[in-house]
Amino acid sequence: MRLGKTLIPRKARWVALSMSLILTVVGLTAVPGTRAAQKVIAIGITLPLTGADAEDAELIKDGAVLAIEEANAKGGVAGYKIDTIILDSGTATAGQYDPAQAATNTKKLVANIGVVANIGPQMSGEGKAMSAILSEADMATITPSSTNPDITNPEFKDKYRPNGKPVYFRTVTTDAFQGPNMANYYAETLKVHSVYVLDDSGAYGVGIANSFQKRAEEKGVKVLGRDQLNPKEADYTTILTKIKGLNPDALYYGGVEQAGTKLAKQAYDVIPKMIKGGGDGVYSSSLLKGAGFPAVEGWYSTIASPHLNESAELQGWVNRFAKRFGKQPGDYSITAYDAALVVLDAIKRAAAAGKVDRHTVRNAIQNSRLKTLQGTVSFDENGDIKDRTVSVFQILHNPKFPDDDIIHQYKYIGVAPQN
Numbered sequence: 001m002r003l004g005k006t007l008i009p010r011k012a013r014w015v016a017l018s019m020s021l022i023l024t025v026v027g028l029t030a031v032p033g034t035r036a037a038q039k040v041i042a043i044g045i046t047l048p049l050t051g052a053d054a055e056d057a058e059l060i061k062d063g064a065v066l067a068i069e070e071a072n073a074k075g076g077v078a079g080y081k082i083d084t085i086i087l088d089s090g091t092a093t094a095g096q097y098d099p100a101q102a103a104t105n106t107k108k109l110v111a112n113i114g115v116v117a118n119i120g121p122q123m124s125g126e127g128k129a130m131s132a133i134l135s136e137a138d139m140a141t142i143t144p145s146s147t148n149p150d151i152t153n154p155e156f157k158d159k160y161r162p163n164g165k166p167v168y169f170r171t172v173t174t175d176a177f178q179g180p181n182m183a184n185y186y187a188e189t190l191k192v193h194s195v196y197v198l199d200d201s202g203a204y205g206v207g208i209a210n211s212f213q214k215r216a217e218e219k220g221v222k223v224l225g226r227d228q229l230n231p232k233e234a235d236y237t238t239i240l241t242k243i244k245g246l247n248p249d250a251l252y253y254g255g256v257e258q259a260g261t262k263l264a265k266q267a268y269d270v271i272p273k274m275i276k277g278g279g280d281g282v283y284s285s286s287l288l289k290g291a292g293f294p295a296v297e298g299w300y301s302t303i304a305s306p307h308l309n310e311s312a313e314l315q316g317w318v319n320r321f322a323k324r325f326g327k328q329p330g331d332y333s334i335t336a337y338d339a340a341l342v343v344l345d346a347i348k349r350a351a352a353a354g355k356v357d358r359h360t361v362r363n364a365i366q367n368s369r370l371k372t373l374q375g376t377v378s379f380d381e382n383g384d385i386k387d388r389t390v391s392v393f394q395i396l397h398n399p400k401f402p403d404d405d406i407i408h409q410y411k412y413i414g415v416a417p418q419n
Helices: 010-028 054-073 099-111 124-137 154-160 175-188 203-218 237-246 257-270 285-291 312-325 331-353 358-366
Strands: 040-047 081-088 115-119 141-143 168-170 194-199 222-228 250-254 275-278 300-303 369-372 375-378 391-395 410-415
Touching (some): 054 285, 054 312, 099 124, 115 331, 115 358, 124 141, 124 154, 124 168, 175 203, 175 275, 194 203, 203 222, 237 257, 331 369
Parallel strands (some): 040 115, 115 141, 141 168, 194 222, 194 250
Antiparallel strands (some): 300 391, 369 375
16 A cells, blocks of 8 residues: 555555554543544554565555555444554565564554554464563454464464463464465375475474475385575575475475575576475565566465455455555555454454454454455464365466466465365
């Protein structure tokens, strides 16, 4: 979303918006009997809007913003106007999402009593930095795209939810399914017998690569090696040349755009005919634009949700999104919209029960059963969505559409095989 005049730098606009909304929320309780005393509550949106993840983060943000704008246009929720506090968890230093910045942003949100819930983060590394802070405040977040299973795994509850209650909810499934289901697809559909595995050292990349590798080995696929890419390095040709010498049937990459863009470019030069794929970290307009065609041609990817932005039933919503933001949505725009719907519904139910604050909203989110764009959303006892769908795509160039158009450059293959 572009806020204010186009001459204002984007980051300055986010800062100005966030500060104004923080002041607004504080002021709402301070001036009774005036317009400022109207009932207003806030929802945070924390995403990496600076760096390599920015384009896809903005598509996620726009999905959440659209749901909140539509609710406000209908008069709000249970008598409340909903404000948004948008905070940038990307930094120029990191060149992408920054877990330390995500933690700082979360502390700002929980310090503001007007904030009842958050939407985000995009990346699992952010989520690991945020979760304990949210737990201490008993404030829920709903992530539309973060998939590392550790954050909601009860084995790690002392680390990620020290106060016991789930606070990290998802409108996507986790890499406990995304990685293994892609391994099933490699083995059963692509008939891959050997693979080389890479990750980008981030929480998401390592986690999904681990889960892919474990299932691949269970399926009888020989893993010829495993390496880790440094996202800040420029040259991966040494690793790629080693992979070429081992001659696996396929390459699997666990990671996001910062390393993925360079990997795709250089892999096209070194191992152009090899099957290549990854998780939702390579389902990205940033990857399409950064690596470009023909380098990205043929790559496989998954997303941790149903594929819906081409469905006939959702074309009205897709058109509303495109009209509002001037661009096509991604599938995680849909899961972000759904995340916002869940929060708004929780506010409504908390109000009906007599009190709206972050505690009652968290409790209501836990007990959600809401019809959304992707179907009925409900959560298990740990905060994970009960639907386990993983969708598979292949990048196939369609010259009729812009090269970075997610909808038309990623051809939907189908749902990944599940065991």
